[in-house]
Amino acid sequence: MxxxxxxxxxxxxxxxxxxxxxxxxxxxxxxxxxxxxxxxxxxxxxxxxxxxxxxxxxxxxxxxxxxxxxxxxxxxxxxxxxxxxxxxxxxxxxxxxxxxxxxxxxxxxxxxxxxxxxxxxxxxILPNVKGLKGPLGCLTQARYGISWGATGAAMAVFDEVLQYSKSRIQFDKPIASFQLVQNKLAWMATEITKSQFLSYRLGQLKSANKLRPQHVSMAKRNNVGTALDIARVGRDILGANGISNEYQTFRHMANLESVNTYEGTFDIHTLIIGEDLTGIPAYF
Ligand SMILES: Cc1cc2nc3c(=O)[nH]c(=O)nc-3n(C[C@H](O)[C@H](O)[C@H](O)COP(=O)(O)OP(=O)(O)OC[C@H]3O[C@@H](n4cnc5c(N)ncnc54)[C@H](O)[C@@H]3O)c2cc1C
Known part of the structure; x- marks a missing residue:
């Protein structure tokens, strides 16, 4: 549309x-x-x-x-x-x-x-735009939405994994009681919160008509890459159950692989941010 x-x-x-x-x-x-x-x-x-x-x-x-x-x-x-x-x-x-x-x-x-x-x-013909700025302008809008959507996937993974870790017993204790597992959960919760703030800030900039495509690149890159990392760690916490479709984490992980590629790959957004910071394009 x-x-x-x-x-x-x-x-x-x-x-x-x-x-x-x-x-x-x-x-x-x-x-x-x-x-x-x-x-x-x-x-x-x-x-x-x-x-x-x-x-x-x-x-x-x-x-x-x-x-x-x-x-x-x-x-x-x-x-x-x-x-x-x-x-x-x-x-x-x-x-x-x-x-x-x-x-x-x-x-x-x-x-x-x-x-x-x-x-x-x-x-x-769409008469009111010429050149690459036409499709790229559309991508900027879509990528903003993706920055929120990927965080939603990470939140779903976190919810599932947190519940699981409190009920899964190994060595006579819930796995949530092990420090290594808590480290993963604390990292997930922190990264999700950082992603939410990044998208929230984009929303503020968008409302103020100050949003630049490079801002959106930062959020798309970070939030999708982070959600994918969270899904992979979540899958690990679920153990063998993590590869079953009884749990949703693997589905989110597989889907986020696409999201990390479409609407500009993780590395292309790195280059967009790099060019904005340095003034030097590093694509070729
Ligand atoms: C499920 C799905 C749905 C999609 N939907 C749409 C859609 O509706 N409309 C649409 O137009 N497209 C769509 N796409 C396509 C998507 O936008 C492209 O896949 C994406 O832009 C990457 O292009 P590519 O797959 O050709 O990878 P390539 O461009 O071949 O990239 C391959 C690898 O090389 C890296 N790379 C490329 N250039 C550089 C460089 N200069 N420096 C460093 N690394 C580089 C990339 O980061 C990547 O890791 C969709 C893709 C998927 C998977």
Whole structure:
């Protein structure tokens, strides 16, 4: 919804936003390509201006909800029009095969998008943005939400593991009574609290219109990386039970592996923060 909300015409907003917000229509966001993930600036999907319409060719990879979407926002090459397009998924030449056999986010549909000579009406271009700042502006919004969501996963893990450690008896005592286990629990509670404060501060900056993408990178990087570490330690505290789906910790751990990669990998956010601090880009 955000690309249409932020960069669309009134007609695009009036048509799509009520339907998408009501869940009557499903949308997806197509930026990543098979050969361009962390470096979307290299993407190859391109739109040709054919006078009365645009002709879109290319492919996207790892797109959430692609197969079940009614509409795809497709971003195309910076060497062409540098634009985003609203692509109705029933258009001829568009297909979205599902990516099967994932270990992570198994309840979420993930897809390739294939665009072969897809004709797009002129009015489907998102007119109010050009270049990479279009998709990156959307990612800044999503990453803010992710910083909270990952912390929620860490909290669920902590709750489960705390309860378990108080009831699991070894050497005639609850494992929660061992100092090594308490050290892990104390670390988890502290890191969760730090993550909550980071996201809370982002919210304050957002409300004051002072939020910068680099702030969001710091929270996405920290909170997802920390939640993943917490889930791994939590899995250890659960012992063998930790690999059973009777407990939710392993599921959170597997899902957080995706979250650590999507919306900018942990290391790409490190580089974004590093560039902001030093003024020196270290991507290439
Ligand atoms: C479940 C799931 C859902 C997704 N949903 C969407 C979606 O809806 N829409 C969408 O557009 N995309 C989506 N993605 C794709 C996601 O955004 C990309 O996977 C992500 O940007 C990383 O790209 P990549 O997988 O090609 O990894 P790569 O870019 O190939 O990176 C591989 C490794 O190399 C490292 N690396 C890359 N460049 C550098 C560098 N300069 N310096 C140091 N290290 C580097 C990375 O940090 C990483 O560790 C999704 C991915 C997953 C797993």
């Amino acid at each position: 955000y690309p249409i909300f932020a960069y669309g015409t009134d007609a695009q907003k009036d048509y799509w936003l009520p339907k998408l917000s009501a869940g009557e229509k499903i949308g997806c966001f197509g930026l990543t390509e098979p050969d361009f993930g962390s470096n979307p600036g290299g993407m190859l999907t391109r739109a040709e201006d054919k006078g009365s319409y645009y002709l879109l060719n290319g492919s996207k990879a790892w797109i959430t909800n692609g197969t079940i979407s009614d509409v795809a926002i497709v971003w195309e090459s910076l060497t062409a029009l540098c634009a985003g397009f609203i692509v109705e998924t029933d258009r001829e030449g568009f297909s979205a095969p599902e990516i099967k056999n994932k270990f992570s986010l198994r309840a979420s549909v993930t897809s390739d998008l294939i665009l072969q000579d897809v004709q797009i009406p002129k009015e489907n």
